[in-house]
Amino acid sequence: MTFAVTRTIAVVSFLALLSVGCGASTDSPAASTTAAGRGDVTSSVVDALTPLIGSVPFAPIPFAGSDGKTHLVYELWVTNFTSADLVVNNVKVLDAGSDRIVGDFAGEAVRQRLQPAGSREGVDHLEPGQSAMVFIHLDLTEDAVPASLVHQVEVTGEAIPPKKNPLTERIGAATVDQRTLQVLSAPVLGQRYIAVDGCCDAQWHTRAVLPINGQASIAQRYAIDYEQADEQGRVFAGDPADPANYAIYGNEVLAVADGTVVDTRNDLPEQTPGSFPTGIPLAEADGNFVVLDIGDGFYVNYAHMQPGSVRPAAGEKVTRGDVIGLVGNTGNTLVPHLHIHVMDGPSPLAAQGLPYLVDRFSITGQVVDKAAFEHSEVLGAPLATQPGVTPTDHTDQLVLDLNIVTFAP
Template sequence: MTRHVRRVAPAAALAAAVLIAGCAPSGQAPAASAAPEPGPPAYVEPVLTPVVGSVLYPPVPFTGEDGRTHLVHEVILTNYTPGTVSVDKVDVLDQDGKVIHTLTGADLAARVLPTSGKQYVNQLAAGQNAAVFLHVALDGTAPASLVHEVTVSVAGTPMVERLGATPVTHRRLPVLGPPLKGEGYVAADGCCDAVRHTRAILPVNGGSYLAQRYAIDYEQVDADQRIYVGDRLDPRSYHIFGDEALAVADATVVETMDGLSEQVPGTYPSGIPITEADGNFVVLDIGDGFYVNYAHLQPGSVRVKRGDTVRKGDVLGLVGNTGNSVAPHLHLHVMDAPSAIVAQGLPYLIDSFTVTGRSASTAAFDAAEAEGIPLATLPGFSPTDHANQMVLDQAVVTFGG
């Protein structure tokens, strides 16, 4: 019997093979295959592609406090060639092939993060992976599905690929109560374009997880717009220190930690194990596959234990500065599993809040936190009341009782 051996082109020849095999040139998408007739699947002509990609986790649409529909997701690209590949353009298309979002130039480069480096750049070295962090904001309903049309350059020759097809997961989101009570709470590093949470992909337990995709670090300003007054190194100087962290829903406590010491504000601690990154924490199971994580609570303040049931508005603990924290704050995020790390982040809505202002930028917030100066906010801002929406990055909010 004759054995038929399928020979694969060596990696060194892949870039040239891609060009010969007929990838579409720049500006021309690959020809769409006709819908197959009932019966056996239609034959698909193989075409070598220099870059492949898939979506880390299907996007879940939600309504932000700007009234728009938001889609947040990540496309993981892999360069299969032996040379550097440039990612020049990314189009996001809906199920009808309509372009609903485009990234090019510096805007694109600022959203491409190679997995082996800390610098955002739209250049992938040989064999390198990169995440493209996407945020699509729409003035209407979200599509049923997405696909991505990516223009790449290999050895100076541009071509267009379609990759990363994904459904859009239309699911009922939890409507939560406020996690805090009072005014002047700054939603730092929140959804959808801040980099510290929204892009914190972690390789854990053999997989890639982004539990903090929709996380917020709540800090608080006083009447003079200051985050702290007095000794920067004393956590008691911070306006939010000791505030009560409240249950956002009727829930079951699935995990807690207490007893970790306060960190000294001003710098991140070194050598924190991943199991202590959240400091003293509480995780709630709020049902329907949604879990809520509260992190960095004061030592000795956690009032619940695993297996307890809580009611919306119950006090869980006090805001502190434990774990991987640079200043007292309440870190809050919702995820699809009881682990605060081995999970995918999910969006959620807050039932009632008022936006009283907005920080001028992440840099303005960082300066207020680091130097004790008043938080610079956007001028001419009129307070607005909100219901059943997500608090977005840098909003200054009031939570009622």
């Protein structure tokens, strides 16, 4: 009973304050004001209480995808600053310079992208005091990429005055990061590689938010798990518990650029395919790995290699195309594959993921969807692929989710 009374008072108090604040921002024109005790202060902005606050902690970086479009992938952090639920009705992404809409998410699209901190489940509302991320992916033509963005979010809730409910806020201003991207060579060579859990809407990597060292990081924002199919389109043939029966197992892993080895591990045993291991310490999640510093603030992480196969040691230089290890099944892994991602620091986890481009590859097919791939991965059945995909050659683009690619020597 005490909680209910306290909560009601809190809601009413916020309603009163919000009414004053929102009334000032909506009904009063921008004007010069003088604040007593602070000297003369002239401002064109009228302060207003905002029940939803938000920011973009890591600016979006545009990159060319294998679909010919320019992509921006980033997160809008939002917090419900009221004592009642807020329903997020829609999120619009605007060109901050012109208010042109470049992204519009409503209804189920919001639910698919709004994910509370610490949860992997999407929601359409925020509980009192709750923080969440809106995972945003924009695919645009190159000439349509704005210089800066702002977000227009419509919310509904009982803590908003009736005359202003629903309420639309502008939050999360961000400047688009136009840095020059690294152009890398292939990490493996051969045919029928599948880019699993790649950019930009697959959730396993793109939404892998980790609370590391007091910060929320998504080092794997652009990560890819490369698996491979045999000539019959199967990921494995024979006993699925034997790593050697997977098409990719034992393939050479190559340096994608000239660089300096920052860190490695080479002593962890193979896992039995078919299920994730339990009790894996954070330090062993990548299994046997190599981290390369390739310059200009870009680092490359290779994970899950065979025990004893990692060739370079920390501090050594490698040249583009050098063999640095063999594909294995070590660490936190389900089946043999090569995990690769690029980040802005030497830690594979405590960093922000960066996009990159692959210098040349061919797309020879496209897996129908994640469910179809998992069916093949579990049963060893031939991959279900989209019909009518014509093989195409690509240069200086990022391989996208479920592309089937050839990396030629």
